[in-house]
Amino acid sequence: MNALFNNYARRPISxxxxxxxxxxxxxxxxxxxxxxxxxxxxxGHSHPALVETIKEQSEKIWHTSNLFESPGQVKLAESLIQDNHLAHALFCNSGAEANEAAIKLARKHTGKHHIITFVNSFHGRTFGAMSATGQEKIHQGFGPLVDKFTYLPFNDVEALNNAIDDSVAAIMLEVIQGEGGVNGVTDEFANAIQDICDQKGILLIIDEVQTGIGRTGTRFAFEQTPLKPNIVTMAKGLGGGFPIAGILATSELYETFGPGSHGTTFGGNPLGVAVAQTVIDLVFQQTFLDEVNEKSAYLVEKLSEVLPADQFTIRGKGLLLGIDCGTEVASLVAKAEEEGLLLVAAGPQVLRLLPPLTVTNEEIDEAVEILNKILVKERAVS
Known part of the structure; x- marks a missing residue:
């Protein structure tokens, strides 16, 4: 026991x-x-460009209130909406905060409260974001949730059609459910969602907290689908390790978030914005994104060579990949760690692979050999 709460199942390494x-x-x-x-x-860790950006900005100014103009925020917003249909940005500090802002914006804009999300989704642990999350284990012990959320089976067109009525303000989803098992949206389901939103005037919120900023091989994962969101949430990769998050939204939502409607003390602070701008300047280059896709293809190819297809299923896009092992993977995460490979699970049976977008083929080879050892070779011996 130490001075920290025990809310994380921490691994015994620092x-x-x-x-x-x-x-x-x-x-x-x-x-x-x-x-x-x-x-x-x-x-990756300690990227020279990010280290230099933090050093330079820290010698200028760290924080000013959002009561004042922020040219850095404007520039970052312009970089994020370049060459897409989105028009405005709001910056905050975490994925959960971004999703809270999206929920507030959707409800305020439509005047409706009902939001559809999906089973095995994950949107955060604040009350609104937790209530949007379609996982009972996340809800347990916290009493009444924020109401008016409906959880539907993912990729089930019939269930979606049956749930739509005039009370629905928005549909909220992840293009790939990262925490829920690396489950990707099908084109059929994406088309059904988009058609419903277009026909019924329902807002579409896409949670790109984990999938965004080049992780799936495009700037945002929705770009690989038929979906055209009204609101996009982002965090994680946006700051490359520095806490910054935000939402992007289409032009018709601009007036909904007028002065006093939403705010954050630290969101979009000069340090976070400077780091995020450096990340975007690097990651959003087409040559960089092409390399992410090449590395993804290489990683999938190498995994397919060593993992029997009748025992393992590889899914995901870019460098957000999952290996469905058909069995509990907690012990496999521990074995990988012993062998010098850090992994995280995505649900009880899926190993999630989230290397830096800068990973090398040599590092991929090393990781695949460890996975081969713990998933195939040791299993064969036992």
Missing amino acids: IIEGKGTIVKDSNGKRYLDFTSGIAVCAL
């Missing part, structure tokens, strides 16, 4: 140093970090 994909613990042991802080360190 990571104290990192460079790129490689981290070291307090005992000097080396690991390949295929968690990236759970899709946060998009450019």
Whole structure:
């Protein structure tokens, strides 16, 4: 027992140093970090450009109130809406805050309260975001949730059609359910959602907290689907490890968030904005995104060579991949850690692979060999 609450099931190692994909613990042991802080360190650890940005900005100014103009926020917003249909941004500090803002914006704009989300979704742990999350284990013990959320089966067109009525303000989903098992939206389901939103005047919120900022091989994951969201939420990779998040929205929602309607003390502070701008300037280059897709294809190819298709299913996009092992994976995460590979689960049976977007093919080879050892070779011996 120590002075901290015990709300995290912490692993018994302390990571104290990192460079790129490689981290070291307090005992000097080396690991390949295929968690990236759970899709946060998009450019790996201690990326020189981010280190320099933080140094330069910290010598100018760290924080000013959002009561004052912020040219840095404007520039970052313009970078995020470039070449897409979105028009305005609001910056905050975390994915849960971004989703809270999206829920508030949708309800205020439509004057309706009912929001449809999906089973196995994850949108955060504040009360509104937790209430939007379609996982009972996240709700347990906290009493009455924020009401007017309906959880539907993911990729079930019939269930969706049956749930739509005039009370629905918005449909909220992840294009790939990261925490829920690396489950991707089908084109059929995406088309059905978009048609309903267009026909019924329902807002579409896409949670890109984990999938955004190049993680799936495009700027945002929705760009690989027929979906055209009214609101997009983002966090994690946006700051490359520095806490910053936000929402993007279409022009018709601009007037809904007028002065006094929403706010945050730290959101869009000069340090966070400067770091995020550096991340975007690097990640949103087409050559960088092309490399992410090439690395993804390489990783899937190497995994397919060693993992029998009748025992394992590989799914996901870009460098958000899952290996469905058909069995509980908690012990496999521990074994990988022993072998020097840091992983995180996505639900009880899926290993999630979230390397930095800067991972090298050599590091991929090393990780695949460890996975081959713990998933195939040791299983064969036992």
